[in-house]
Amino acid sequence: MSEVATVVTGWGITIFVIATYSIWVVSRGKAIGQELGIGEMEQLDPRKDAGATTDL
Amino acid sequence: MLAETLLVARKDLRVEWRAKIALGQVAPLALLILVVLAFALDANSSLLELGAGGLYWVAVLYGGTLLIQRSFDVETDDGNMDAFRMSAIGAPSLFLGKSLALFVQIGLLELVLGSGIAVLYNVRVADWWLLLVAAAAGTVAFSVCGVLWGAMSAGLRVRATLLPLLLVPVLVPILLAGSRAFETALGVRADAGWTWASLMLVIAAVHTAIGFGAFGFLLEEG
Amino acid sequence: MTSVTHSNAKMTATATTRVLGVLAIAATALMTVLGLLISPADVIQGEAVRMLYIHVPSIWIAYGAFVLTSVSSILFLRGRKRREDRGRHYDRLAGSAAEVGVVFTGITLVTGMLWGKVTWGTYWQWDARLTTTVLLFVTYLGYLALRRLPADPIVRSRRAAVMALISFVNVPIVHYSVDWWRTLHQKASLSVGRRPEITGEMYWTLLYSTLAVTIVAAWLIIHRYRVIRLEELRDEETLAALISSRLDKDDGSN
Numbered sequence: 135m136s137e138v139a140t141v142v143t144g145w146g147i148t149i150f151v152i153a154t155y156s157i158w159v160v161s162r163g164k165a166i167g168q169e170l171g172i173g174e175m176e177q178l179d180p181r182k183d184a185g186a187t188t189d190l
Numbered sequence: 191m192l193a194e195t196l197l198v199a200r201k202d203l204r205v206e207w208r209a210k211i212a213l214g215q216v217a218p219l220a221l222l223i224l225v226v227l228a229f230a231l232d233a234n235s236s237l238l239e240l241g242a243g244g245l246y247w248v249a250v251l252y253g254g255t256l257l258i259q260r261s262f263d264v265e266t267d268d269g270n271m272d273a274f275r276m277s278a279i280g281a282p283s284l285f286l287g288k289s290l291a292l293f294v295q296i297g298l299l300e301l302v303l304g305s306g307i308a309v310l311y312n313v314r315v316a317d318w319w320l321l322l323v324a325a326a327a328g329t330v331a332f333s334v335c336g337v338l339w340g341a342m343s344a345g346l347r348v349r350a351t352l353l354p355l356l357l358v359p360v361l362v363p364i365l366l367a368g369s370r371a372f373e374t375a376l377g378v379r380a381d382a383g384w385t386w387a388s389l390m391l392v393i394a395a396v397h398t399a400i401g402f403g404a405f406g407f408l409l410e411e412g
Numbered sequence: 413m414t415s416v417t418h419s420n421a422k423m424t425a426t427a428t429t430r431v432l433g434v435l436a437i438a439a440t441a442l443m444t445v446l447g448l449l450i451s452p453a454d455v456i457q458g459e460a461v462r463m464l465y466i467h468v469p470s471i472w473i474a475y476g477a478f479v480l481t482s483v484s485s486i487l488f489l490r491g492r493k494r495r496e497d498r499g500r501h502y503d504r505l506a507g508s509a510a511e512v513g514v515v516f517t518g519i520t521l522v523t524g525m526l527w528g529k530v531t532w533g534t535y536w537q538w539d540a541r542l543t544t545t546v547l548l549f550v551t552y553l554g555y556l557a558l559r560r561l562p563a564d565p566i567v568r569s570r571r572a573a574v575m576a577l578i579s580f581v582n583v584p585i586v587h588y589s590v591d592w593w594r595t596l597h598q599k600a601s602l603s604v605g606r607r608p609e610i611t612g613e614m615y616w617t618l619l620y621s622t623l624a625v626t627i628v629a630a631w632l633i634i635h636r637y638r639v640i641r642l643e644e645l646r647d648e649e650t651l652a653a654l655i656s657s658r659l660d661k662d663d664g665s666n
Binding site for chain 3: 338342343345346347348352355356358359360362363366367370385389393396400404407408410
C-alpha cells in the first residue's frame with residue numbers, strides 16, 4: 135500500500151469507528167427511552183443526580 | 191490472624207485432598223500440554239530446550255487457572271461466601287489463607303511440570319537457587335492474583351471464560367519475567383536472570399499488598 | 413426520577429450536548445482538512461506523518477479516559493455508603509469512560525500498525541509501547557466484560573471498581589517489564605521507531621487534533637453515561653414490574 139492509501143485507510147477506519155459508535159450510543163438511548171416511555175433528559179447535574187435510587 | 195489464616199488454608203487443602211482434582215486431573219492435563227507444545231515445535235529438541243523456561247510458565251498458567259477456578263467454585267457452590275461473611279474470620283485472613291492453599295497446590299503442580307519438562311525437554315539446571323527463587327516468587331504472584339480475580343468472578347455465571355480473560359493481563363509481567371529468569375537458570379541465556387527474579391519478587395509483593403487491601407471490597411454483599 | 417421529564421424529543425441529548433455534538437463534528441471536519449490537506453508532509457516520514465494526528469491524540473485520550481475510570485472508581489468505593497445514590501454516578505462515569513477509552517485504544521492500535529507498515533515495513537514490532545498498549549486494550553475489554561455480566565448491580569459495580577484500580581496499578585508494571593525485555597535483548601531494533609521532530613505547522617496540527625479528539629471523546633462519554641443510566645432505569649423498572657406482577661397474581665389482574 136502506498137503512503138497516501140495507508141493514511142486514508144487509517145483516517146477512514148477511525149472516522150467510521152467513531153461514527154458507528156456514536157450512532158450506536160444515540161440509538162440505544164432512544165430505544166431504551168422509548169421502551170420506558172420517557173422523553174428528553176434535562177440538563178445533567180451530577181451533584182443532584184439521585185437517579186432512581188432516591189427512595190432507597 | 192495467623193491462626194485464622196492457617197484455618198482457612200487447612201480447610202481448602204482438606205477439601206482438595208478429598209477431591210484430588212489438582213493431582214488427579216489438573217497435573218496430568220498440564221503434562222499433556224507439555225506434549226502438545228512439543229508437537230507444536232515439531233519435537234525440535236534444541237527449540238524445546240531453548241523455550242523450556244517459557245513453555246513451563248505457559249503450562250503453569252493453564253493449570254493454575256483451573257486450580258484457581260476450583261478454589262472458588264467449592265465456595266460459591268455451597269454458599270460458603272455467606273458463611274465467611276458471617277463468621278469472625280476477617281477478609282485479610284481469608285485472603286491469605288486461600289492464597290496459601292493455592293500456593294501449595296500450584297507449587298505441587300509446578301513440581302510435576304518441572305519434572306516433566308526436565309525429562310521430556312531434556313533440560314539441565316545451571317542455577318538451582320535462581321530457579322527456586324523465581325518459581326517461588328512466580329507462584330506467590332499467581333496465588334494472590336488468583337485469589338483476587340477468583341473472588342472477582344466468583345458466583346458469576348460465565349466465570350469459566352471470564353477468569354482467564356481478567357487474570358492473564360495482570361500475570362503478563364510474571365510470565366515474562368519468569369520465562370527470562372528460567373532461561374538463565376536453565377543455562378540457555380547468560381544475562382540478567384537474577385534481575386528478572388528480583389522483579390518477580392517485587393511484583394509478588396505488590397500484588398500481595400493490593401490483595402490484602404482490596405479483598406474486603408470483593409466480599410461485601412449488597 | 414427528578415432528572416427525567418416527559419417529551420418526545422431525543423432521548424440522551426440536551427441543549428448543551430447538542431452544541432457539543434455540533435462542535436465535535438465541526439472540529440473533526442477542520443481536523444481532517446488540517447491533517448490531510450493543509451499540514452505539510454514530513455521530511456523523513458513523508459505522508460505517513462499524517463497518521464500521527466489521529467494516533468497520538470487517541471492514546472492520550474485513552475490514557476485520560478482510563479485515569480477518569482480509576483478516579484471515578486475510587487470515588488465510587490469511597491462514596492458507596494455515604495452518598496444518596498450509593499455512588500452510582502461515579503460508577504456510570506467509570507464505565508462510560510472505560511468504554512470510550514477502549515474505542516480510542518483500538519484506534520491507536522490500528523493507526524499505529526498502519527503507520528508502522530509504511531515506516532518500519534511491518535505491522536507489528538515487539539516494542540514496549542506497542543506491547544503495553546495491546547495489553548491495556550485487552551485489560552479494559554475484560555473490565556467491560558465484567559461490567560456487562562448479569563449480577564446484582566452494586567456488587568458488580570464494586571468488583572468492577574476494584575478491577576479498575578488494580579488494572580491501573582498494573583499498567584506501569586507491565587510497561588516497565590516489557591520495556592526491560594526489549595532493552596535487555598534487542599537494543600538495535602529500538603532505533604527503527606525513531607520519532608520525527610514535530611515542529612511548526614505539524615506541531616499546531618497535532619495540538620489542534622488533540623483538542624478536536626477531546627471534544628469528540630467528551631461528547632461520547634457524556635452520552636454513554638446517559639445511556640448507562642437509562643439501562644439502569646430499565647432494569648429497575650423490569651424488576652419492579654416483575655415483582656408487582658407476582659403480587660397481583662392473587663387477584664387475577666396479572
